Amino acid sequence: MPDLFAYEFIRNAVLASLFASVACGIIGSYVVVKKIGFISGGIAHTAFGGIGLGYYLGINPLFGVIPFSLAAAIAIGLLSRKAKVAEDTAIGAFWAVGMAVGVILIGLTPGYAPNLFSYLFGNILTVSVADLWMIAVLDILIAALTWLFSKEFLALSFDEEYAEVSGVKTTRFYLLLLCLIALTVVILVRVAGIVLVIALLTIPAAIARVFSSTLRGMMGLATVLSALFCLGGLWLSWQLDLASGATIIMLAGIAFLLVHSGRSFISFLKAR
Amino acid sequence: MKREVIRCERLGVEIGGVSVLKGLSFSVAEGDFLAIVGPNGGGKTTLLRVLLGLQKPSEGVVQVFGAAPGRAVGRIGYVPQRLFFDREFPLSVRDVALMGRIALKTPFQHYGKADMQAADEALRIVGLSALSNRRIGALSGGELQRALIARALAGKPQLLLLDEPTASVDPEMKTTIYDLLDHLKSTMTIVLVTHDTGTVSRFVGRVLCLNCSMVLRENPSASPCGEAAQQVYPYPVDLLLHESRNPR
Structure with missing residues (x-):
């Protein structure tokens, strides 16, 4: 194993896994306790339009994803709050339209679209040093904002009406939370890809919730779990010659299944 | 008058x-x-x-x-009719009472010692001191209602x-x-x-x-x-x- 670290792309992959896990643990916990998994999936998929935009403009597709996913987060958030459209309808529409925009823009780009598959399903072994810097900066931004507004986000997640009555600008903080989800998606695209990020946003936090008594503890545990899944999945994919993103998600999925079936089994035994 | x-x-x-x-x-x-x-x-x-x-x-x-x-x-202290929340929300009874202080804080401030004291005092008034470290989802209906009253009282309305x-x-x-x-x-x-x-x-x-x-x-x-x-x-x-x- 140590000789693996001689390769720069392995070092980058490990660092990217660790950075991504921090954002995953913090933001994933909010996604799980506020039950906004579907809206997060919508933001992630809409972000594919940003990948297309990046290809079309000939820039790093991740730079296309940042504005696109932020715009998607705000648009979905406002539409579901203010317009008389059912939330899941708004999300579903954005989900598909965002991906359609991506497909059209990639089609309009002359020539072959390299690495397209890696943006859809992740390829952590292709993370560059420039990507790493961007991931690190986004990580710090996400951690700082959630620390600054921790009591507002907590009140928003637990009892939004009470937060509103207490003078918290709930719509503003909700949109900010969706924007932070969008930025986490940007970080996770490299690790798991647009299609698979939602699993990393929900599974580590969902497992952590079972064992945590505070939101902060849940975030910490979710970060550790996420790092275990990413590094474990990376190692397995290397050993078995499988796609890294999909292997990471499979590992997380199996852990999720084991924890929850184990829990049901224990409560079944207790009930007898 | x-x-x-x-x-x-x-x-x-x-x-x-x-x-x-x-x-x-x-x-x-x-x-x-x-x-x-x-x-x-x-x-x-x-x-x-x-x-x-x-x-x-x-x-x-x-x-x-x-x-x-x-x-x-x-x-104003507000006690809602019933609260639909995730029973597995990782939050203690004291944390819920502490939320009653949010109206007195500016956005960048974190809860401090005075807030903790006010929350504990509110829990004492409603008779939930012994349960302050319990997970909010583990309370019975009547206890939850008193916890929500404590949250309202913590802000000294x-x-x-x-x-x-x-x-x-x-x-x-x-x-x-x-x-x-x-x-x-x-x-x-x-x-x-x-x-x-x-x-x-x-x-x-x-x-x-x-x-x-x-x-x-x-x-x-x-x-x-x-x-x-x-x-x-x-x-x-x-x-x-x-x-x-x-x-x-």
Whole structure:
């Protein structure tokens, strides 16, 4: 194993896994306790339009994803709050339209679209040093904002009406939370890809919730779990010659299944 | 003269084209204990939402502490009817009480020692000190209701608004909650939405009966709540009248 670290792309992959896990643990916990998994999936998929935009403009597709996913987060958030459209309808529409925009823009780009598959399903072994810097900066931004507004986000997640009555600008903080989800998606695209990020946003936090008594503890545990899944999945994919993103998600999925079936089994035994 | 805490003049509310409240005028003075009763759909919760600034009135004037509703944040404690939340939410009872301090904080401030003390004091008042480290989802219905009252009290409000705090608790806990309110009424103004037409007259100073067009009984001791309840409820009402303990 140590000789693996001689390769720069392995070092980058490990660092990217660790950075991504921090954002995953913090933001994933909010996604799980506020039950906004579907809206997060919508933001992630809409972000594919940003990948297309990046290809079309000939820039790093991740730079296309940042504005696109932020715009998607705000648009979905406002539409579901203010317009008389059912939330899941708004999300579903954005989900598909965002991906359609991506497909059209990639089609309009002359020539072959390299690495397209890696943006859809992740390829952590292709993370560059420039990507790493961007991931690190986004990580710090996400951690700082959630620390600054921790009591507002907590009140928003637990009892939004009470937060509103207490003078918290709930719509503003909700949109900010969706924007932070969008930025986490940007970080996770490299690790798991647009299609698979939602699993990393929900599974580590969902497992952590079972064992945590505070939101902060849940975030910490979710970060550790996420790092275990990413590094474990990376190692397995290397050993078995499988796609890294999909292997990471499979590992997380199996852990999720084991924890929850184990829990049901224990409560079944207790009930007898 | 006592300070006016709430003033409604010809208040009307329409939701989706349906008139929920119409021509409602009343005022609540400092130290009052007002009960709002009436059948389902009578607009009780809507009135509370108007006072909290969550629902815009379609006509009339509403003032809370002399300002528009929603402007008196930090002086109002609110206890919702029932809270639908994730039973597995990783949050202790103390953390929930601590949330009652949020109105007194600016966005960048974190909770400090004074906030912790206020939260613990509020939990002591409602008798939940022993459970303060328990997960909020592990509480029984009555304990949860008291935790929500503690959250409202932690902000040291001057006005306490409660929406059917006894709706989902057993008779013994009901008495406990009313005794608690009876104890609190000397320190703050209380407005209570309730279905307990019988019990309230024993504790409250005034009863407001809502049935779209409203009936106001200014003084349950002189003109018992029961009479008004018979008028507003479309079905026979169980009446237990008690001697009023607080003649005005």
